[in-house]
Amino acid sequence: MTRPTGGPRSGFTSPPSRADFNTRVWQIVEQIPRGRVATYGQIGAMVKRPAGTGVRHYHAARARWVGQAMANCPPGLPWQRVVNSQGRISVRPGSDSHVLQRTLLEREGIEFDARGRIDLARYGWENSPRRR
DNA sequence: GAGATGACGTCCA
C-alpha cells in the first residue's frame, strides 16, 4: 500500500469508487432545502469515509471530491445550493453557470453582498437562521 | 501518448 505514486503535490485526487461517492453526494444535495445553501466541505463531512481511504487524506480531499461530483451533477438536483466555505460561488466567474447559479439562488430569496458573498450564518443549511 | 485542466479547504507568511 502507500504507493508513492510519484505525484508530489497532487492536490487533485479522486475517491476509490468515484461513482459511488458521487451518488452519496448527490443524495445529500437533494436534501438541501430551498432558500438555503451548503458548502462543499459541509457536504463532504456528511459523506462516510470510503473504506481504504486514509483518514488524513480524506479530510483534505473530500471537499474537492464533492466539487468533482457536482461537476457531473445529474439534472433535477438543486446544484445551485452548493457554494464554497466563503459563501461564494465556485464556478468560474463570468461563465454562464456562474451567472445562472446566482440567479437561481437570488430567485430563492438568497442575498449576495457587494463582494458576491452569501452570509452562511443566515442562509447556511441547518444553521440557526435567527439573529444576525 | 502527452499536456492541460479541473464547482475545495486549511494553514502560514
Add this chain to the structure above:
DNA sequence: ATGGACGCCATCT
C-alpha cells in the same frame, strides 16, 4: 485581509 503552498488523480483534447 490577501496570497501561495499543499493534499493517494481522472478525463478530455
